[in-house]
Amino acid sequence: MSLRIPCPHCGNRSVHEFVHGEVRQVPDHLTDPDERDLDLAFMHDNEEGVVTERWFHALGCRRWFEIRRDTTTDRIIERRAS
Amino acid sequence: MNEFVERQMKLTWRPPKKSYDVVIVGAGGHGLATAYYLATRHGITNVAVFERGYIGGGNSGRNTTIIRANYGIPAAVRFYQRSVDLYRGLEEETDRWLMHQAKGLLWMAHSEAAVRAERMRAKLNTEFGAETEFVEPQEVQELCPQLDIEGGGRWPVLGASYHPQGATARHDRVVWALAEGAMERGAHVHQNTPVEGLILDGERVAGVRTAAGDVAAGAIVSAVGGHVSRIAAMAGLRLPIRSHRLQAFVTNHYRQQLGPIVASSELFFYASQTARGEMLLGAEIDPQPSFSYRSSHDFVQDVCRRALNLLPFMANLRVLRQWTGVCDMSPDYSPIMGRTGVPGFFITTGWGTWGFKAIPAGGEQMAELIATGEVPELIAPFGLDRFARDRTMADRGSAGTH
Numbered sequence: 001m002s003l004r005i006p007c008p009h010c011g012n013r014s015v016h017e018f019v020h021g022e023v024r025q026v027p028d029h030l031t032d033p034d035e036r037d038l039d040l041a042f043m044h045d046n047e048e049g050v051v052t053e054r055w056f057h058a059l060g061c062r063r064w065f066e067i068r069r070d071t072t073t074d075r076i077i078e079r080r081a082s
Numbered sequence: 083m084n085e086f087v088e089r090q091m092k093l094t095w096r097p098p099k100k101s102y103d104v105v106i107v108g109a110g111g112h113g114l115a116t117a118y119y120l121a122t123r124h125g126i127t128n129v130a131v132f133e134r135g136y137i138g139g140g141n142s143g144r145n146t147t148i149i150r151a152n153y154g155i156p157a158a159v160r161f162y163q164r165s166v167d168l169y170r171g172l173e174e175e176t177d178r179w180l181m182h183q184a185k186g187l188l189w190m191a192h193s194e195a196a197v198r199a200e201r202m203r204a205k206l207n208t209e210f211g212a213e214t215e216f217v218e219p220q221e222v223q224e225l226c227p228q229l230d231i232e233g234g235g236r237w238p239v240l241g242a243s244y245h246p247q248g249a250t251a252r253h254d255r256v257v258w259a260l261a262e263g264a265m266e267r268g269a270h271v272h273q274n275t276p277v278e279g280l281i282l283d284g285e286r287v288a289g290v291r292t293a294a295g296d297v298a299a300g301a302i303v304s305a306v307g308g309h310v311s312r313i314a315a316m317a318g319l320r321l322p323i324r325s326h327r328l329q330a331f332v333t334n335h336y337r338q339q340l341g342p343i344v345a346s347s348e349l350f351f352y353a354s355q356t357a358r359g360e361m362l363l364g365a366e367i368d369p370q371p372s373f374s375y376r377s378s379h380d381f382v383q384d385v386c387r388r389a390l391n392l393l394p395f396m397a398n399l400r401v402l403r404q405w406t407g408v409c410d411m412s413p414d415y416s417p418i419m420g421r422t423g424v425p426g427f428f429i430t431t432g433w434g435t436w437g438f439k440a441i442p443a444g445g446e447q448m449a450e451l452i453a454t455g456e457v458p459e460l461i462a463p464f465g466l467d468r469f470a471r472d473r474t475m476a477d478r479g480s481a482g483t484h
Contacts, residue, residue, distance in 0.1 A: 002380035003370055015369055042322035042413055042469045046311035048373050074374045
């Protein structure tokens with residue numbers, strides 16, 4: 001079984017129906033505007049552990065929602081409709 | 083370690099010293115190749131490679147061992163061709179049988195657009211040193227008689243780009259040959275010794291904190307796969323990397339000899355036959371960023387459904403086992419090699435789904451950079467600073483399947 005994403009509108013659906021969206025956070029210690037732009041364009045937290053992320057149900061209701069997922073196990077921790 | 087390697091090798095394992103000239107983090111292909119070429123090309127042997135697990139147990143042992151140079155941009159074609167050339171001589175150089183076999187690689191086109199893309203690939207590759215030609219369906223059939231040239235009616239083969247130097251090699255023999263070559267010249271490899279932190283001396287990275295104590299070093303190289311963002315964060319760096327898992331699987335042994343490696347970017351899969359006779363299939367990365375090594379049934383089901391269009395004989399085979407690696411994907415699908423902006427800290431990452439084929443050239447070039455202090459021309463375009471300079475290296479030919 002591949003990863004199932006819990007869409008708040010359509011229920012648990014295969015990950016292949018969705019588009020992944022990262023919640024970008026430029027770290028506060030970057031103050032130079034150019035550095036912040038560079039970070040926003042290219043850099044990632046790439047965090048090992050629980051992350052908050054957005055998903056777009058492209059082959060379903062076509063709405064965005066937010067979930068919390070553990071990237072080391074792919075377990076979904078929490079779902080928030082938005 | 084497999085029994086073949088164990089029988090052959092007389093290695094001495096030593097505890098870590100207090101300091102080394104060069105410390106490499108990660109004893110996978112790229113880390114070991116860097117140590118190997120530092121020793122053989124530059125006589126630098128006061129080198130340690132730290133590994134949290136065992137040699138070649140990360141992505142070096144979780145790939146599909148394909149070696150090719152038919153990439154999509156000039157700088158990449160040159161770099162990977164260097165790797166193809168080094169691989170060809172590696173058995174003789176290390177005096178080890180690496181099961182390296184040039185099989186040729188066929189990249190199928192099932193539409194007019196794909197035919198144009200493959201023709202373009204052939205031209206570009208040939209121009210920059212990687213022999214590739216466009217072949218018509220009849221010749222494709224001759225090169226690979228098992229292929230259903232009608233593609234089950236839905237995916238007809240309208241032609242293919244043929245890369246005769248496409249090859250495979252046995253992954254654990256490659257990493258162990260490099261480990262042995264480095265160690266018999268004096269380099270140390272420390273398995274089961276995770277690097278837990280970096281020692282900072284002002285701006286500079288001056289050593290590593292390991293499970294076996296602190297170790298000082300003149301240069302630290304991160305050849306980490308899968309967890310590279312974590313080690314970079316220890317040096318205060320943020321990387322343009324997201325890690326995704328990549329799955330692959332093999333079928334049971336099969337006598338029929340599939341000659342070339344078969345790939346299709348429209349059907350999103352590639353297949354080759356291993357020396358044991360297993361059919362080895364791979365495809366695209368999983369869509370979500372993840373560090374999980376879990377494999378999925380959906381993947382096997384999907385890839386089989388697509389692959390059977392071209393290789394219908396596989397319908398009679400059984401899936402023997404599957405595995406997963408964690409790939410560090412760069413935004414432009416090109417590797418990142420060289421300095422990091424943090425003094426004393428070098429990096430080789432962004433090896434996404436194209437790391438195995440680059441092992442010798444990646445190691446050779448990183449070794450040259452560390453030994454001479456000058457960025458070799460071959461990897462100059464692949465520096466981490468390319469993103470700030472707005473010189474990304476977008477390469478449509480790097481990952482075969484997406």
